[in-house]
Amino acid sequence: MSNELNPFGAAPGRETGSLQNVTAAMATTRQAQEVQAMVIMAKRFPRDQRASTDRILQACTRVSLAEAAIYSFPRGGSEVSGPSIRLAECIAQEWGNIDFGYAELEQRPGESLVMAYAWDLETNTRQSKIFSVPHVRHTQKGDYPLTDPRDIYELVANQASRRIRSCILSVIPGDVIESAVKQCDVTMKAGNGTSLDERITNMVLKFQELNITPDMLRGFIGKNVEAFTANDLARLAKIYRSIKDGVVGVEYFTEKMQNSAAPEQEAPAAPAQIPEGVPAQPVPVPAEPAPAEQQMGLDDL
Numbered sequence: 094m095s096n097e098l099n100p101f102g103a104a105p106g107r108e109t110g111s112l113q114n115v116t117a118a119m120a121t122t123r124q125a126q127e128v129q130a131m132v133i134m135a136k137r138f139p140r141d142q143r144a145s146t147d148r149i150l151q152a153c154t155r156v157s158l159a160e161a162a163i164y165s166f167p168r169g170g171s172e173v174s175g176p177s178i179r180l181a182e183c184i185a186q187e188w189g190n191i192d193f194g195y196a197e198l199e200q201r202p203g204e205s206l207v208m209a210y211a212w213d214l215e216t217n218t219r220q221s222k223i224f225s226v227p228h229v230r231h232t233q234k235g236d237y238p239l240t241d242p243r244d245i246y247e248l249v250a251n252q253a254s255r256r257i258r259s260c261i262l263s264v265i266p267g268d269v270i271e272s273a274v275k276q277c278d279v280t281m282k283a284g285n286g287t288s289l290d291e292r293i294t295n296m297v298l299k300f301q302e303l304n305i306t307p308d309m310l311r312g313f314i315g316k317n318v319e320a321f322t323a324n325d326l327a328r329l330a331k332i333y334r335s336i337k338d339g340v341v342g343v344e345y346f347t348e349k350m351q352n353s354a355a356p357e358q359e360a361p362a363a364p365a366q367i368p369e370g371v372p373a374q375p376v377p378v379p380a381e382p383a384p385a386e387q388q389m390g391l392d393d394l
Contacts, residue, residue, distance in 0.1 A: 135190040135214035146269055148187040153276035156284065158183060162277040164340050165331030176274055177334050178254045181261040184273055190214045193261055195253035203228050203238065205249050209256035213264045220260040226252045231342075251339050281327040293321050296329055303336060303343050 152158060158179065165174035176184075185191045193211040200206075205228070210221040226249050228239040239245050262270060284292055297307050297318060307318045314325050321329075335341055 131192060132214050138190075139215055140189040145188045146272065149184055149269065149273050150276050152183050152187055153180075153273050154280050156280060156287070159277040159280035160330045161334050161337075163274060163331040164335035164338055165328065174331055176258070176262060176270060177338055178258040179334075179338075180273060180277065181258040181265075184265055184270065185211065185261045188265055188269070191261070191264065193257055195250075195257055197249060198223070200245075205245070207249055207253055207256075209253050209260055211257065211260035211264050216264075218264045220263040222256040222260060224252070224256060254338070255340070278327060281330060282323040284323065289321075289323065289326075292323075292326055293318060296321075296326055296333070299333055300329070303333075305343070 153162065162177055162180040162183075163174055164177045182193075185193055191211060191213055195207055195209040198206045198208055205226045206223070207226055208221055208223045210219065212219040228245050228248065229236050230239055230244070230248070239248060297310065300310060301307075310329065311317055314321065314329070316325075336343055
């Protein structure tokens, strides 16, 4: 490269480094100006909390949002549930003046360093989480590394969404979140005019896309699919969302549903017919077990 293309008369390598530094400085300055502008706008146009809450509750009356609003999965004999990333994003958007998202800070060989954040621009309340995402896909057949940039991007985005949800829920008032969750439950049970049979059919089709059969659903709920109630559908919707959000894997729920299916009990055998003229034999009464100190056999000697 001739010096005609280099106005500073520097070496090509030094020129490239200088241009990169200038570009990085310009990007940093532009980002700082954007943040400053967002803070000024948030202070100039503060949120109306009552109106924001009404917008959140109104959004939770949509069945499409209510179906994706809550995740749920069993753990340790109990059921863990909470707002999903979809509901958290909706609450943040309707609450207003909140900046949230994630940024990949560094991509190292085999892993990415990521930061998820949520920032209330009015109150200057900020939550952030920095975590590492290994470029590894976990499957039933084992783990294998990821090399395709698209696969790595999707993995990072999926892992970041959970942290974004946690950050958003940390800066939104808890009573607002609880009201949104209750409204989503009411919407799910009401069905918004859709018949219960149609909702059962749609739910079964969704789980079939995850290779979960109606028999597995029957074993998990404890009743036939045709007898599912609105409460059962609300519970299944939370389970479906937990799988779609990557909270748990399909394999985990498949195992739980198969194990929860009660085996069919065999019908008791009919009593044997006693021929005529043969006296019935008395049924022997089992003797009470001897005390523990008297139950000694040859193996104990």
